[in-house]
Amino acid sequence: MLQPAKLKWRKLQKGRMGGKAYRGSTLAYGDWGLLATESGWVSQRQIEAARIAMSRHIKRGGRIWIRIFPDKPFTKKPAETRMGHGKGNPEGFVAVVKPGRILYEM
Template identity: 45%
Template sequence: MFQPPKSTKYRKEHKGRNRGIVANPGVHFGEFGLMALAHSRLTARQIESARRAITHSLKRVGKLWIRVFPQKPISQKPLEVRQGKGKGNVEYYAYLVKPGTVVFELSGVSLELATKAFKLAEAKLPFKAKLIERRIITDESK
């Protein structure tokens, strides 16, 4: 399970807005990536659940990279508490996902195995996602 961030300037944050898209999405570490297609809030528990689904389906073959880290504190007030009296306690941490964010990357596995693993992981995530491959640019003029 993820630990909270080691140091933050403030313990609690404003809710904020999750707008925009990722300017240059791509696979940087592995051969295949799982790219988000919608805006969402990804919690540490959801990341861990998807990671377990991927590693279980791969049976410890290949290498997995997690490209996101839950760093935004999400606060909630307890049940049946009146409004006011300050902001609630930090309940969990989340990552604000934008369309084009590569959440997971895989290498050392076949396309079929990567597709199967990412399909299982997508069921654990709160947004639609698709599999992308690393683009290998070759200079054919030489």
């Protein structure tokens, strides 16, 4: 799965997703692309699952380029934990996606 090799900080703030994507909104490598219509977080597991599904569908017919990278860590508290006691532990990585961003190319 995709994840950064090294981070400057273990835990980041959530941030806000506003506006449209200008970077990464045009085709660069392939002839076809999958475009995001809404903003949101795409986890490293979702990116890998979509890559596997696409590669199984095209078999050996083409090449796939992943245009997003999960570089933002997200945290999660354990189940049945009371409120407070600080921020949870890092659980995984997500890619922040804005509308208009190309996710995959073929």
